[in-house]
Amino acid sequence: MKRVCDHLHGGPPLLDADVEGVAPDLSGWGFDHAIFRAALTHYRPRLVIEVGTWKGGSAIHMAQLMRELGIDGEVVCVDTWLGAPIAWTREPQLKDSLRLAGGYPQLYATFARNVRDAGVEDLITPLPASSDGGYAVLKHFGVVADVIYIDGDHEYAAVRRDLDNYFSLLSPQGTLIADDFGCWPGVTQAAKEFAEAHDLYAVKQREKIALSRIDIAAALGLESDGHYERRAA
Template identity: 40%
Template sequence: MTGTRDTLLKRIWRGQDPFLNYPALLYRQDRQGWGSSHPYLTEAIEALRPSVVVEVGVWKGGSTISLASTMKAMNLDAVVIAVDTWLGAWDHWNNDEWFAHLNFIHGYPALYHTFASNIVGEGLQGHVLPLPLDSVNAAYVLRNYDVQADVIHIDGGHDYGAVMSDLREWWPMLKPGGVLIGDDYPHWPGVKKAFDDFFTEQGRFPFEFEEPKCRIFK
């Protein structure tokens, strides 16, 4: 466990580690995901050597694993705060294939357990701290504890309103010199419009992108 993770664990989780004695063998690992490995993710860790990374929208943890694996390989005192409800979004409920991945048990998604078993199975629990909340409430919690991020990865909702909300909540929580990475750009129209509109307001458009991600340094 890193010192940074331990500090946040004591504040946010009151010292109760959600991965402690986690029964990973009861759940099947499944690394299915989208855009889980991308140069922007590894470059952010290698170049900035962050202590706090926030990922908004985690799914099964593919990109969380990419970020945390690089942290671990570099022996950084760093943590990925993984923000998700693990209940799916409207697009997961409207798509038959994605709906099945929510892994329902008695009418309730068990997707969190897929994520947790992936993290524990990869031995990365010392660099990951889950925060099972929606984006807005998670931002309120972290602001309450004066947590700012060196790197933020936005991979939540795909509609304009959700993405714009994420950007308005999280951009102010990025430290100067940090980087915000967005997923699903530019091929999801709502995602593209939200990023373009928000960063036009910030005077930072156009910005760099390499499908399916974009990045903006602060």
């Protein structure tokens, strides 16, 4: 099967990204969570889709796991690289991370620098687009993935839409993982409603939730943290 990077870029585009003079900065949130190793070990996925990449923390972690586990795979990263609204409204250190130049974020350069430093530029495929736009592109190319990580806009309507859209790109046995379940009300409500609407198995561990048509806790050997678990009927 043709790799997404070949469809989009004719090969891994970060191999020749110019990161001269860009400072490395891999700050992020919970990107070394055990759920990633469990999911990659179980599925050995040829393709992981990540919606919301920021500086690359979780994508790089998954790419490094692919390399360690000998998986011939690819992590496709869908992000505008413009940051979330809270970077402008709530948290000064997030605004600094945007690295505004002439008023426009240079976050993508930080991401590219981090990917280059980690030596996984052959495994990471950027798709600079809104989550809706990225979905349309991946759908156009008939992409199907075993593991999809949703960590973009955290507001209820946006999460619900991302779950709806990207679920249609998920393989029948695959899993959707969402970040910030139990921490962001919009994520929690959207993921619970989604699990119920599609009668999915779901298991929460710390801030992440895995949703699947299969018994995902058993498949991944994941123990629920006791706050939310759902079995399909």
